[in-house]
Amino acid sequence: MNIGILSKRSTNLAGxxxxxYENKGFNVTIYTLxxxxxxxxxxxxDFYILKSKNLFFLYAGFFIDAxxxxxxPNPQITFLQKNRIQSHFLLEKAGLLxxxxxxxxxxxxxxxxxxxxxxxxxxxxxxxGSKGVKVINSIQEIKADGKKFVYLExxxxxxxxxVYFIDNQVCTLIKSPLFNEHVDMExxxxxxxxxxxxxxxxxxxxxxxLFGHLxxxxxxxxxxxxxxxxxxxxxxxxxxxxxSPVEKIxxxxxxxxxxxxxxxxx
Amino acid sequence: xKKIGIIIDKYxxxxxxxxxxxxxxxxxxxKIYLEESYFLNSSEHNFDEDLFFTKGKGxxxxxxxxxxxxxxxxxxxxxxxxxxxxxxxxxxSTFLRKAGIPVPxxxxxxxxxxxxxxxxxxxxIVDQGVYKFAPKIIEExxxxxxxxxxxxxxxxxxxxxxxxxxxxxFIKSKWEYKIYGIGENVYFYKQLPxxxxxxxxxxxxxxxxxxxxxEYCLKAMDIMDIKVTSLDFHxxxxxxxxxxxxxxxxxFNYLKDGYKIVADxxxxxxxx
Numbered sequence: 001m002n003i004g005i006l007s008k009r010s011t012n013l014a015g016x017x018x019x020x021y022e023n024k025g026f027n028v029t030i031y032t033l034x035x036x037x038x039x040x041x042x043x044x045x046d047f048y049i050l051k052s053k054n055l056f057f058l059y060a061g062f063f064i065d066a067x068x069x070x071x072x073p074n075p076q077i078t079f080l081q082k083n084r085i086q087s088h089f090l091l092e093k094a095g096l097l098x099x100x101x102x103x104x105x106x107x108x109x110x111x112x113x114x115x116x117x118x119x120x121x122x123x124x125x126x127x128x129g130s131k132g133v134k135v136i137n138s139i140q141e142i143k144a145d146g147k148k149f150v151y152l153e154x155x156x157x158x159x160x161x162x163v164y165f166i167d168n169q170v171c172t173l174i175k176s177p178l179f180n181e182h183v184d185m186e187x188x189x190x191x192x193x194x195x196x197x198x199x200x201x202x203x204x205x206x207x208x209x210l211f212g213h214l215x216x217x218x219x220x221x222x223x224x225x226x227x228x229x230x231x232x233x234x235x236x237x238x239x240x241x242x243x244s245p246v247e248k249i250x251x252x253x254x255x256x257x258x259x260x261x262x263x264x265x266x
Numbered sequence: 267x268k269k270i271g272i273i274i275d276k277y278x279x280x281x282x283x284x285x286x287x288x289x290x291x292x293x294x295x296x297k298i299y300l301e302e303s304y305f306l307n308s309s310e311h312n313f314d315e316d317l318f319f320t321k322g323k324g325x326x327x328x329x330x331x332x333x334x335x336x337x338x339x340x341x342x343x344x345x346x347x348x349x350x351x352x353x354x355x356x357x358x359s360t361f362l363r364k365a366g367i368p369v370p371x372x373x374x375x376x377x378x379x380x381x382x383x384x385x386x387x388x389x390x391i392v393d394q395g396v397y398k399f400a401p402k403i404i405e406e407x408x409x410x411x412x413x414x415x416x417x418x419x420x421x422x423x424x425x426x427x428x429x430x431x432x433x434x435x436f437i438k439s440k441w442e443y444k445i446y447g448i449g450e451n452v453y454f455y456k457q458l459p460x461x462x463x464x465x466x467x468x469x470x471x472x473x474x475x476x477x478x479x480x481e482y483c484l485k486a487m488d489i490m491d492i493k494v495t496s497l498d499f500h501x502x503x504x505x506x507x508x509x510x511x512x513x514x515x516x517x518f519n520y521l522k523d524g525y526k527i528v529a530d531x532x533x534x535x536x537x538x
Contacts, residue, residue, distance in 0.1 A: 033429065038356070039373035039382060056430055059356045059374060066364045085329045088308060089336045103306040103329050112305045125325060149325050 002044065005030045006060055007051035013235045014051050016246045036060060043067050047257040050075060051233050053082040055126070070260035072253050074208045078232045084125050084151055087230055094204035096197065096227050099154040106150055110139045119155040121178075130180040156228065158220040163194055164239055166211040166248045170198050171241035181213070181231075187240040197225055210252045268536040270294045271315040273330055273342075275301040275322035282517060283321060286525035293533055301326045311337060317536035318342040319494075321515055323349050323394050341535060344514045348492035352514035353394045355432055358490065362509060365489045367482050370435040370500075370508045377421050381433035388413035390420060391432045401461055410436050412461065437508045439500035444470070445479050446521050447487050447495045449531045452480045453521055459500075467520065478507060486512060493535075494518075494528060 003026050007014035010030040018028040029045070038060045042048075047070040050061045061075030080090045088098050102109060103125070113120075115138070122142065124132040135155055136142060142150055162181055164171040172194055173185035194216060202209035215229035236245035270290065274283070279300060290296050297315065301324050311333060318340060320331055331346045344352075351358045359372045373381035374391070387401075388411075400415040420427045439459060446453040454476060458469040483497055486509065496516035499507045518524030 034376060037373065037375045037379050039371075039375075041382070056374065056428075059354075062357055063360050066360045085332055089332060092336070098308075100307070100309040102308075103326055104304060105302060108303055108305050112307075125329075 001046045002027045002029070004028075004042065004045040004048040004064075005051055006036070006048060006057040008032060008054060008057075013246070017049065017051075017250055020246050020250045031057075031060070038063055040067075043069055045069065047072065047261065049253060050078055053078055053232065058082065068264045070257050070264070072256050072260070073210065073212075073232045077205065077208045081230045081232050082126060084123060084127070084153075091201075091227050091230060094201055096201065097224060099156055099226050099228060101154075102152045103149060105148060106142050109142060109150060109152065113139060113152075117154075120152040121155050123151050123153060125149070125151040130178055133178055135178065153228070156217040156219050156226045159218045161188075161194065161216045161218070162213065162238060163190070163198060163216055164211075164213045164234060164236060164241075164245075165198050165202065166236075166245060167252060169241060169243075169248075170195055171239055173238050173240065175215075177217075181234055182237045185238045185240075187238075193225060197227075201230075207256075210256060211249050267293075267295045268317070268533060269297065269315045270532055270536055271297050271299055271313065271318040273299045273301070273318055273320045273322065273327050275324050275327065278321045278515065282519065283525075285519070286529055289526055290529040290532070293529065294536070299330065301330075304330060306330055306333065308333065313338055313340060315340055317532060319532050320344050320349065323353050323515055325394075343493045343532065343535060344495075345491045345493075348490050348495075349514045351490045352492065352495075352512055353392055355389055355391060355393060355434075358512055359434075361489055362486055362512070365485060367486055367489075368506060368508050370437050370510060372435065373433045374430055375433060377429050377431060381435075383433075383435045384408075385410040385436035385438070386412075386433045387436050388417045389432050389434055390414055390417040391428060391430060399460060403461065410438065412436060434510065437500040437502050437510065439502065441501065442510075443473075443476070443479060443499040443501065443507070444520070445483050445497045445499065446516060446518065446524070447483045447492070447497065448518075448527055449493060449535075450484070451527070451531075452483050454479065455520070470520065472522070476507075482507065482509060494531070 003021055005014050007030055010032055014030055018030055021028045042064055048064050050071050050073055058075055058079050061071045065071045065075050080086045091098050119135050119137050122134050122136055160175050160177045162173045162175045162185055170190045172190040173187050175185045213231040213234040214227050217226045217228055239245040301322055304326055306326055306329050318334060328349055331342050334340055334342055335346055356374050359369045363369050371383050375381055402413045402415055404411040441456040442459045444455040454473045455470055456473050457466055463469055479499060492514055496513045497509055498511040500510050501507050518528050
């Protein structure tokens with residue numbers, strides 16, 4: 001079986017996944033932005049792993065999927081988690097709480113926002129993770145960085161959690177606000193309400209619920225849980241729970257690929 | 267009177283909808299939502315319109331359309347899906363081809379990698395800004411190679427955004443067929459391709475219905491959930507039509523009484 005991996009890097013988790021499958025006798029090719037050409041030439045593999053949410057990998061994912069070659073995770077669900085506005089409504093549809101957002105020109109934001117609306121977080125509208133994310137305490141700190149419009153989100157004061165899930169297993173860590181998943185974090189027992197939240201999210205994702213992660217903040221004042229960032233394919237750098245995440249996700253992907261291939265043959 | 271909200275950007279408001287708004291205001295209550303002065307707040311909205319019409323494809327417009335679609339049952343023409351697919355050339359080519367509509371071969375390549383066909387046109391990847399097509403002809407020996415200046419600027423110029431180029435196989439055609447779809451009605455025109463005559467309207471003429479193009483147009487509108495559109499077709503030397511472009515903010519001023527046709531269509535939809 002031939003497997004393609006769409007990934008920004010050929011090292012890290014993508015490299016480990018490649019090695020895992022190669023040890024099982026599969027042929028694996030990693031496509032990075034340096035060598036990804038999106039046309040019929042991609043259709044020779046049996047299935048693809050969409051490791052990155054970069055626009056061009058998403059295009060590749062949509063193209064491959066439209067040509068009946070399985071792509072895991074699903075490109076549409078992955079895309080919905082890339083655009084902040086779309087992911088806001090996606091999570092809302094799943095019944096989860098998200099911080100309110102504002103989106104406009106810097107001038108209109110200056111007119112409409114009051115000092116009590118701060119602190120806010122400035123985020124790129126297309127993107128996820130911590131890149132380009134910054135807390136701002138006043139309207140003077142809004143920097144458009146050449147963009148016409150600025151996306152701002154209410155900053156939730158409280159405890160920040162990085163929550164991974166692989167199948168039914170949930171792994172919860174406490175993280176420093178605004179850091180990515182690669183900084184060292186403290187593993188904690190998963191609180192019941194976080195476990196319930198993950199269950200709700202996985203139920204909503206239905207057949208696309210193999211693995212992922214959510215950045216969650218428990219608001220200090222209300223104790224409510226806000227989802228501040230969803231992720232369809234984390235690196236699992238801080239997986240501090242039982243078993244190897246690589247082995248677990250590779251088995252799940254393989255199983256899903258077989259199901260999707262059988263479905264498309266029918 | 268029915269209430270119609272127009273979601274628009276400054277460019278379209280100032281240059282493209284004068285007659286349309288004048289007429290629409292005579293038959294409906296019209297409220298303008300201008301992208302450059304709109305404050306999109308996910309928690310506060312109070313819409314009482316019967317219908318929204320989008321004339322623009324900027325990020326705030328897309329965000330507002332998404333919010334209306336998610337939080338209300340007010341119809342939006344064109345929808346978020348329509349706009350999103352129309353601006354992403356690679357995606358619309360992918361889905362239209364899957365639906366059986368002939369589109370020229372296409373390829374998205376990192377800079378320096380040539381596509382698997384000889385004659386091509388390089389187009390911008392995300393067709394979102396306000397821009398006039400500025401072709402640069404690069405003929406190499408027997409090949410026909412054209413590039414839109416903006417596409418090259420996105421890779422090499424000051425507006426660097428990507429390292430990728432979108433290639434569409436170049437279909438040499440005597441005429442460019444300009445088809446307008448408004449609801450279930452389809453209107454047929456042809457003009458000399460812009461590469462032959464940059465003045466689009468000079469050679470434009472109304473033509474009789476071409477059943478094949480009507481079928482493709484309605485099918486494309488269905489696939490993309492697009493209710494008001496213009497499509498460009500080229501006809502190859504072996505008489506096969508290819509859909510080269512689909513637009514979610516068509517300039518209906520080029521269509522005879524276009525402003526009236528669109529406004530009447532919107533009012534009819536608002537009543538349903």
